[in-house]
Amino acid sequence: MKQKNLIVILVALLALFIFLSSCQKASFPTAVEAEEKIVSAKEQFKNNNNEKGLYLILDAILLTLPHTDYPSDVEAKILMAKERFSNTNLLDDEGFKSLWEAFKIIKPDFEDFDKSGKPSAISSIAEHFESKLREAQDQIKEGNCEKVVVSLLEAILIIKPVPQGVSNI
DSSP: OHHHHHHHHHHHHHHHHHHHHHHHHOSSTTHHHHHHHHHHHHHHHHTTOHHHHHHHHHHHHHHHGGGSOOOHHHHHHHHHHHHHHHHSOTTOHHHHHHHHHHHHHHOTTOOOGGGTTOOOSHHHHHHHHHHHHHHHHHHHHHTOHHHHHHHHHHHHHTTSOSOTTOOOO
16 A cells, blocks of 8 residues: 555656656747747857848747737837848848837837947957847746847847937837
8 A cells, every 4th residue: 555655656746747847848838939949040140141040039039929918019019120121131220120119118218238238349249149049048948938038139139229310219
């Protein structure tokens, strides 16, 4: 009888361990896919396929947004930026304006990287960019969708600060 109870307890503990392990790997329904997009984006940037890398990051944001409490305007602005970039070019002011508007909805008190410690050297910008992508991957594992979106937007927005004429987003 004691041996049966011990076996039942061990099986229950094993099932609990397996359940908890699977929760960490996919902390929200699209976590695995979002992380794959970030990993692919890093690879694209390494190979100088910047446009493809940017689209992959935007896709990761769009996969994560439904699991946040952010208003639907954020998603609309990300989609608008993505469409703008595909119809014009990677550094399109209107596309970046849409991204900044989305970011300002999420972080209304943020002013600009120039006022909050923007890295100045190209190598520092690259390190900051990589750091933000890594941060997003860590947040995916923790299931913190809001921070995933913020980190990914910060990675993109470091590329091009607020466009000229867009001071009061």
